[in-house]
Amino acid sequence: MARKILCVAEKPAIARAVATHLSGGSMQTRSIRGTQFVKNYEFDFNFGGAWGNCSVTMTSVVGHLTGLDFERQYKGWTSCPPGSLFEAPVQEAVDKDKLPIAENIRNQARFSKALFIWTDCDREGEHIGSEVRHQAKSGNARIEVKRAKFSNTERAHVLRAAREPVELDDLQANAVAARIELDLRIGAAFTRLQTLQLQTLVAVLQEKVISYGSCQFPTLGFVVDRYLRVKNFKPEPFWGIKVMLKRDDIKVNFLWRRVHLFDRAAVTMMLERCLAAKQAKVTKVNQKPTSKWRPLPLTTVDLQMMGSRFLRLDSQTIMKVAETLYTKGYISYPRTETDQFDKAIDLKSLVEKQLQDQGWGQYARELLDGKFRTPRWGRHNDKAHPPIHPVCWVSPNQLQANEKKVYEFVVRRFLACCSDDAKGQTSEVEIQYGEEMFHANGLIVLERNYLDVYVYDKWESSQRLPAFQRGELFEPTEANISEGKTTAPNYLTEPELIGLMDANGIGTDATMAEHIAKIKEREYVATHNRGGGRSSVQELIPTRLGVALVEGYDNVVAGLPNSVSLSKPFLRKEMELRMLEICAGTKTRQDVVQESLDMYREVFIHTQRRIDMLKDACRKYLVEEAAS
DNA sequence: GCAAGGTC
Numbered sequence: 001m002a003r004k005i006l007c008v009a010e011k012p013a014i015a016r017a018v019a020t021h022l023s024g025g026s027m028q029t030r031s032i033r034g035t036q037f038v039k040n041y042e043f044d045f046n047f048g049g050a051w052g053n054c055s056v057t058m059t060s061v062v063g064h065l066t067g068l069d070f071e072r073q074y075k076g077w078t079s080c081p082p083g084s085l086f087e088a089p090v091q092e093a094v095d096k097d098k099l100p101i102a103e104n105i106r107n108q109a110r111f112s113k114a115l116f117i118w119t120d121c122d123r124e125g126e127h128i129g130s131e132v133r134h135q136a137k138s139g140n141a142r143i144e145v146k147r148a149k150f151s152n153t154e155r156a157h158v159l160r161a162a163r164e165p166v167e168l169d170d171l172q173a174n175a176v177a178a179r180i181e182l183d184l185r186i187g188a189a190f191t192r193l194q195t196l197q198l199q200t201l202v203a204v205l206q207e208k209v210i211s212y213g214s215c216q217f218p219t220l221g222f223v224v225d226r227y228l229r230v231k232n233f234k235p236e237p238f239w240g241i242k243v244m245l246k247r248d249d250i251k252v253n254f255l256w257r258r259v260h261l262f263d264r265a266a267v268t269m270m271l272e273r274c275l276a277a278k279q280a281k282v283t284k285v286n287q288k289p290t291s292k293w294r295p296l297p298l299t300t301v302d303l304q305m306m307g308s309r310f311l312r313l314d315s316q317t318i319m320k321v322a323e324t325l326y327t328k329g330y331i332s333y334p335r336t337e338t339d340q341f342d343k344a345i346d347l348k349s350l351v352e353k354q355l356q357d358q359g360w361g362q363y364a365r366e367l368l369d370g371k372f373r374t375p376r377w378g379r380h381n382d383k384a385h386p387p388i389h390p391v392c393w394v395s396p397n398q399l400q401a402n403e404k405k406v407y408e409f410v411v412r413r414f415l416a417c418c419s420d421d422a423k424g425q426t427s428e429v430e431i432q433y434g435e436e437m438f439h440a441n442g443l444i445v446l447e448r449n450y451l452d453v454y455v456y457d458k459w460e461s462s463q464r465l466p467a468f469q470r471g472e473l474f475e476p477t478e479a480n481i482s483e484g485k486t487t488a489p490n491y492l493t494e495p496e497l498i499g500l501m502d503a504n505g506i507g508t509d510a511t512m513a514e515h516i517a518k519i520k521e522r523e524y525v526a527t528h529n530r531g532g533g534r535s536s537v538q539e540l541i542p543t544r545l546g547v548a549l550v551e552g553y554d555n556v557v558a559g560l561p562n563s564v565s566l567s568k569p570f571l572r573k574e575m576e577l578r579m580l581e582i583c584a585g586t587k588t589r590q591d592v593v594q595e596s597l598d599m600y601r602e603v604f605i606h607t608q609r610r611i612d613m614l615k616d617a618c619r620k621y622l623v624e625e626a627a628s
Numbered sequence: 629g630c631a632a633g634g635t636c
Contacts, residue, residue, distance in 0.1 A: 036636080120634090216631080
């Protein structure tokens with residue numbers, strides 16, 4: 001009898017895709033009692049080498065199998081002092097709704113010679129793989145464990161992954177295990193402490209959960225930080241010099257190289273020297289080709305940022321809609337950090353699928369008729385998923401309003417990626433007037449290219465500059481002082497917040513939108529509309545509670561050496577660096593858990609000791625300010 | 629009633 005091999009993917013969609021490729025399309029699909037999404041696919045496959053021809057069962061989990069929680073006697077909120085959660089015993093258990101999935105793996109392992117793990121090739125994937133291995137081994141202690149290494153589900157790539165398996169990376173799995181334990185202990189300890197302490201303080205906080213999370217709080221911190229900058233902003237006056245020349249009926253405004261200065265007397269003096277010189281001299285005339293680059297292949301973070309900006313949907317809605325489009329098979333997997341299209345993907349055949357569209361079919365035709373360009377190559381690759389792209393065409397009347405918007409964006413972005421940059425010509429004229437330098441710029445757009453399909457980018461010709469000769473002298477039509485003052489920054493918008501989270505390593509592509517939704521749900525922040533109509537933008541403004549928490553924690557650690565406020569991304573970043581050390585093998589999981597717990601425990605102890613500062617801040621904003 | 633990370 002042929003040897004049996006069990007393959008397990010991270011999600012049903014990958015199991016199906018891989019099974020389809022390995023089986024060449026002829027496989028048996030079996031459903032599993034107790035679970036809706038997971039299926040077992042049975043087929044034969046020749047793995048080559050030592051394995052040879054095998055009978056295969058390909059199945060999947062649905063993300064993580066297990067969860068970590070405190071032992072029973074620590075679960076009640078008043079069962080123990082919150083601080084003891086830093087040491088309280090924890091246990092890992094298969095989630096209730098995942099029990100049939102775990103059982104399926106144990107059963108299948110029993111008759112299998114080997115387990116091939118097909119989870120995503122990222123850190124969480126290695127951990128999920130270790131959970132799968134644990135189940136398989138408890139069904140069959142002697143099962144041999146291998147890991148398939150793949151970064152997309154293109155056929156040849158999948159076949160190679162099957163024939164050249166590697167080992168599971170326990171270091172990465174350990175790093176995730178450390179993160180899971182830390183998030184649980186720290187989140188629960190601070191959440192219980194602040195909830196129990198603050199609930200009884202003011203009536204509006206009764207019944208409320210005042211959660212703390214290592215991602216939630218820095219996210220809140222960004223919102224409060226911007227809010228305070230807006231609130232404390234003091235406008236400052238400045239002065240500049242503007243020079244205008246009217247030639248060929250065109251008004252040319254020259255901009256000052258110094259832009260502006262905050263000293264009126266100095267600017268006046270500089271202007272007088274210009275006027276005294278009477279004539280300005282053209283020092284440089286430059287015409288050169290320029291281009292506006294087509295966008296990079298689409299990542300999740302970019303989808304959320306661009307989506308909030310142009311589709312007027314918040315990031316969580318965008319992800320929900322994108323997921324629906326993915327499940328229906330219209331677009332590729334929407335959670336990806338990759339902005340490089342693998343060489344093996346047949347992009348032209350994807351363009352071809354869009355030919356029938358009323359809106360952009362004609363544009364797709366032109367790409368196939370010779371205007372197609374290989375997409376730009378970004379700097380990110382998560383080695384698990386390709387950039388987000390349309391998989392097939394769908395008629396707009398089969399989609400709901402939001403689905404239509406997101407699908408259209410994904411398609412236009414994809415076609416833009418496969419297009420040429422927009423081309424133009426800039427002209428620059430530089431003049432010296434007295435001692436000061438000024439310049440004027442003009443732009444002519446010559447070829448719109450990708451702009452024709454990517455309606456979200458704007459690049460337009462400015463007024464044409466009249467002809468200038470290098471070395472020529474002219475007398476400006478006008479030269480005078482301009483006056484202005486610095487303006488306050490705006491409140492944070494969602495795309496800006498996602499950008500900040502991304503830059504500071506807060507959350508992942510899949511969770512950033514959830515963290516933002518969480519701090520809204522907790523009523524730490526609220527959204528307001530700035531402006532009206534089509535140009536209105538959603539702004540994030542902290543509530544009184546949100547400001548109070550950040551100010552309270554900032555006060556708790558103020559003046560203490562080495563203690564960083566929980567509202568800053570610093571502690572989370574530190575944790576991330578330690579996880580990388582586990583992956584590199586320079587630290588163990590136990591070391592990192594202890595070190596990070598020590599770090600957070602110190603803040604915890606300060607918080608307990610100076611809890612009045614947290615309470616004072618809440619009183620200040622929730623009682624006094626609310627009354628005034 | 630707590631977290632963040634997978635995925636449906």
